[in-house]
Amino acid sequence: MDKVDGPKEPEEFPFVVPNSQMDQQQQYLRYMDERHEYRNRKIKTSHGQYVKVMVLFAILQIIGIAFFTKGFLLSRQVLQNRATCQEQQESETCERFSPFKKSVVLLIDALRFDFVIPVEGESADPYYHNNFPILYEQFVKHPRNSLLLKFIADPPTTTLQRLKGLTTGSLPTFVDAGSNFDGDTIEEDNWVSQLRDHGKNVAFVGDDTWTALFSPFLHSNMTYPYPSLNVWDLHTVDNGVIEHLFPMMHNRSHEWDVLIGHFLGVDHCGHRYGPRHYAMKQKLNQMNNLIDQVISLLDDDTLLVVFGDHGMDYTGNHGGESKDELEAALFMYSKRKNFGRLAEEYYDVAELGNNYRSVNQIDxxxxxxxxxxLPIPYNNLGSPIEEAFIGPDGKDQHQLAKVNFLTCQQIHRYRQHSDQLSSDTFINSKFEELSEHWTHLQQGKKEQLDLIKFNQQCYDYQSLSLEKCKSLWATFDNISIAIGILLVTISLLLLIIYGKLVPLVVITQLNSQFIATSAAMTLVHSLLVISFTTIFKPENLNMLWSVLLGISLGIINGILAPIIDRYSVPWLLAQVRENLIQNGWTYLALAVVLMHSLIFTSNSFIIWEDKIVAFWLTSFGFCAFFKSFKHRNSYKQLLGAYHSIVFILLTRITSSIRFCREEQGSKCLSNFEVTWWSVGLIYVFALLLPKMIEKFFDITHSFHGAAPLWISTGLKSMMLLTGLMWTLEYIENSDYFNAQFQIPFEAFKATRLTIARIVMGISLIASNFGWFLGPLCIKIDLKSDTDSQQVLKTANIIGYGNVYGSAYFLFVINVLCAVLLVNKPLGIASLALLVNQILTLLELIDILNIRTNLISVVVMGLLAYLHFFTTGHQATLQAIHWDTGFIVTESIVFPFTHLCILMDTLGPFIIVCLCIALMCLWKIPPTSKAISLISKIVENSSTLLIYQSCLTLSTLIMTNHFRRHLMVWKIFAPRFMLNGIILITMNVILSLVTVGFATGRVIKRWNQVFGT
Incomplete structure (x- = not known):
């Protein structure tokens, strides 16, 4: 075998040194120094090579996920055409149906429909029902002046996508949800840009998302944007809108034609507290009074439009497609009688309830x-709202027929110019083919059919067009999807070969070849793919994606070529039984990995994944309990049984923390709320968790040196400060305390931010700087033995049997404190239990001798998933805790806001990735085979990546398979995105932090101090 390139080992010490100038003892010391320096260099070189190879795997998997995402997350075809009055054949068309010279458009973010209609009986909630009555009262008292409808949003129900749909009339796509925080100017035809094109001034105040999308079309001297994403701030945006809205209506009405105001208080209140909170009642009352004042200031030529862009679920979040998220409210009002009714029974709340008359938001x-x-925007798929054109008496079918046919003309033009829609092959069982249907409409207009029948045909055509567009609303890039799946599959196979099949001694020797070969092959393949792209210009590849494909092919060849050069494929297959399958534990682990991968074949299994994971962990605990009694040592038997029972109990206790997803319905009852008792649990665990950790350290006599400072003082102090922060938050938002006392909100806010910044600064900066200096959890016990001739002194190192694990765990505590800070109270309790479960598992691993067995890694992975769910998360967009991004900052500040959300969402996975090294480091004495120890840690890290890669690959395949499934965007796509993000996070943490930083530092530090 080839030797590792690196430092050369010094020659063996010559015990007989002829003609030497120095004595033998000095020469021996010099030799030992050189040998020690050589070994340190060798460890450093080998460690660096391991990190680089793991980075190569990370790059390969990230590129694979990127290709799949590019191909799967949909992109709608947008036509750049702009509608004109002349294109609608009659120059006076644009003015014919314009009874209003001005409009006031008020968007109340997250205004759910049941917030504005009367709700009586047991179903009425005092916080969000019957606190915004003015819209319904005006609708009932002035039926010809007002209109109130249920306003149905298209998913995803995020603000930016809703604004696109509300202004362009087109359907959003799921990929747009990722740009909710980074909007670009809309180039697609929309009514805001049409206002500018027709010489009308648009004034705006409120959510700065509008300026991101429509800045060129808004009047620069009448635009007042406010930051929109700080969901902890309920008042700044709303107060800013009120500050500018009324002066512009009073004194500057001659300067604008359309005045737009976007309020955010209701939405932010939902995100921060949920709808069932007194702050929601205050916000709705405020909006009610505001609308009353606005109505009083309107003149006869001004139209008032009030609507919500989406609703909110019972937790106050949105982004999905539940009924409460999709149903917003639409209110239109004018002093002039302009609105009609189709039939009174369509608007009777008492009779219809949820069947109240509804329209699509794009309408x-x-x-x-x-x-x-204005001309109807070119890409519009909406239909004109009948009540707005049927006349005050509800009988003007002639005017309704004109606006209906104009809309049908616009939709027909859009279809004719769209590559996706021009080839009409969609057949509906109820209607004729769209092209034929359009022909019948034209004939009906010429023949002047019965207007009621004609209007129905128009709505049928508009509805059928929308239905077809929804079925073809996006184009999947099948080639990119296939490349992504193939790259992730290959990366999985390479990880299995690298981590489990090829012997560790050989891997250590091959690492340098992997790196050099990958660099060379990456250059060659990148040039080849770029040349192919330049010559053939495929639609799926541009220059950037060509380079990424070349890099991935280079990494694959760079890792595979040295292995194939040394070993044959049959030999590798033979190693599966010898190296991968160790004993019955391995079969159990493989069964769990297979079952976990297969749950993504069913939407029902995905919905109940939290319960399934808890069941698997409990099953492991039972197996460990019975397996413990096969140990030869009776004390170990009892100890293993004890830890198994504790592991089972902790799993059961943890799984009692529930944050239910909508699909679980009445079979799941959420208890993940900020209450007095959940805040109290922070203080309980602040006292218990350090004591728990101390007891585990005492097993190996490691609670010495830096351990008391980090655990008893540091961890306890950080958790108490975190508890104080959440106490202030609870008092600030408590009905009781606000009723009894005058809460100093600004002082509370400043104190909370100060505490959070202190904890974050100490956890991620100060404590890690101290840890980097190399604290050890040992104690030197000096003893003197006196005999008849001399005094002998001996040194006993207490904690010697866990020198690596105890020092490494201090680093885990540093990160844990930061993760605890950004979690909510019950999430903090869950993470405290996670730490106890991990330490219990480490004891079981030692007793059962399964340090490098697949089952240990799989159980670690399952713990991460269990606590992902019990920290208040689900694989849905609306389950993301956006409010945690503002724990340490008042506004969005990169990277602190993003880091807080990431640590809150993926905190359990981060902790588990760090603790994977403890499986090899916990309860072992110093070793002279440091490289072998690093290799085993890399093996376990690779195994965790193998497990997660199996899950991610399964979600890629099944999400693509179900891409036309009814639940694809509600269940399958969010689950694929979660698995992709988890895999990327694991790659980064394992390669750069666990192996790259913490593991190397602990092992190298011990060698520097003791020279082992």
Whole structure:
């Protein structure tokens, strides 16, 4: 075998040194120094090579996920055409249906429909029902002046996507949800840009998302944006809107034609507290009074439009497609009698309840365009709202027929110019083919059919067009999807070969070849793919994706070539039985990995994944309990049984923390809330968790040196400060305390931010700086033995049997404190139990002798998933705790806001990735085979990546398989995105932090101090 390139070992010490100038003892010391320096260099070189190879795997998997994401997350075809009045054949068309010269458009973010209608009986909630009555009262008292409808959003229910749909009339796509925080100017035709094109001034105040999307179309001297994403701030945006809204209506009404205001208080209140909170009642009352004042200031030529862009679920979040998230409210009002009714029974809340008359949100686009004398935006798929054009008496079918046909013309033009829609092959069982249906409409207009029948045909055509567009609303890039799946599959196979099949001694020797070969092959393949792209210009590859594909092919060849050069494929296959399958534990682990991968074949299994994971962990605990009694040592038998029972109990206790997803329905009852008792649990665990950790350290006599400072003082202090922060938060938002006392909100806010910044600074900066200097959890016990001739002194190192694990765990505590800070109270309790479970598992691993067995890593991975769910998360967009991003900052500040959300969402996975090294480091004495120890840690890290890669690959395949499934965007796609993010995070943490930083530092530090 080839030797590792690196430092050369000094020659063996010559015990007989002829003609030497120095004595033998000095020469021996010099030799030992050189040998020690050589070994340190060798460890450093080998360690660096391991880190580089793991980075190569990370790059390969990230590129694979990127290709799949590029191909799967949909992108709608947008036409750049702009609608004109001349294109609608009659030059006066744009002015014909414009009874209003001005409009006031008020968007109340997250205004759910049941917030504005009367709700009586047991179902009425005092916090969010019957606190915003003015819209319904005006609708009932002035039926010809007002209109109130249920306003149905298209998913994803995120603000930026809703604004796109509400202004362009087009359907959003799921990939747009990722840009909710980074909007670009809309180049697609929309009614805001049409206002500018027709010489009208648009004033705006409120959510700065509008300026991101429509800045070129807004009047620069009448635009007042406010930051929108600080969900802890309920008042700044709303107060800013009120500050500018009324002066512009009073004194500057001649300067604007359309005045837009976007309120965020209701939405932020939902995100921060949920709808069932007194702050929601205050916000709805505030909006009610505001609308009352606005109505009083309107003149006869001004139209008032009030609507919500989406609703919110019972937790106050949104982003998905539950009923409460999709149902917003739409209110239109004018002093002039302009609105009609189709039939009174359509609007009777008492009779209809949830069947109240509803329209699609994109229907606002042709409606407001025609009412303001604008051409309908080119990509619009909405229908004009009947009540706005049927006349005050509800009988003007002639005017309704005109606006309906204009809308049908616009949709037909859009279809004709769209590559996706021009080839019409969609057949609906109820209607004829769209092209034939359009022909019948034209004939009906010429023949002047019965207007009621004609209007119905128009709505049928508009509805059928929308239905077809929804079925074809996006184009999947099948080639990119296939490349992504193939790259992740290959990376999984390479990880299995690298981590489990090839002997560790050989891997240590091959690491340098992997790196050199990958670099060379990456250059060659990148040039080849770029040349192919330049010559053939495939639609799926541009220059960037060509380079990424070349890099991935280079890494694959760079890792595979040295292995194939040394070993044959049959030999590798033979190693599966010898190296991968160790005993019955391995079969159990493989069964769990297979079952976990297969749950993504069913939406029902995905919905109940939290319960399934808890069951598997409990099953492991039972197996460990019975396996413990096979140990030869009776004390170990009892100890193993004890830890098994503790592991089972902790799993059961943890799984009692529940944050249910909508699909679980009445079979799951959420208890993940900020309450007085959940805040109290922080203080309980602040006292218990350090004591628990201390007891585990005492097993190996390691609670010495730096351990008391880190655990008894540091961890306890950080948790108490975190508890104080959440106490202030609870008092600030408590009904009781606000009723009894005058809460100094600004002082509380400043104190909370100060505490959070202190904890974060100490956890991630000060404590890690101290840890880097190399604290050890040992104690030197000096003893003197006196005999008849001399005094002998001996040194006993207490904690010697766990020198690596105890020192490494101090680093885990540093990161743990930061993760605890950004979690909510019950999440903190869950993470405290996670630490106890990990330490219990480490004891079981030692007793059962399964340090490098697949089962140990799989159980670690399952713990991460269990606590992902019990820290208040689910694989849904609305389950993301956006409010945690503002724990240490008042506004969005990169990277602190993003880091807080990441640590809150993936905290359990981060902790588990760090603790994977403890499986090899815990309860072992110093070793002279440091490289072998690093190799075993890399093996376990690779095994964790293998497990997660299996899950990610399964979600890629099944999400692609179910891409036309009804639940794809609600269940399968979010689950794929979660698995992709987890795999990327694991790669980064394992390669750069666990192996790259912490493991190397602990092992090298011990060798520097003691020279082992």
């Amino acid at each position: 606002l686009v042709p409606t407001i365009s025609l009412l303001m004398g």
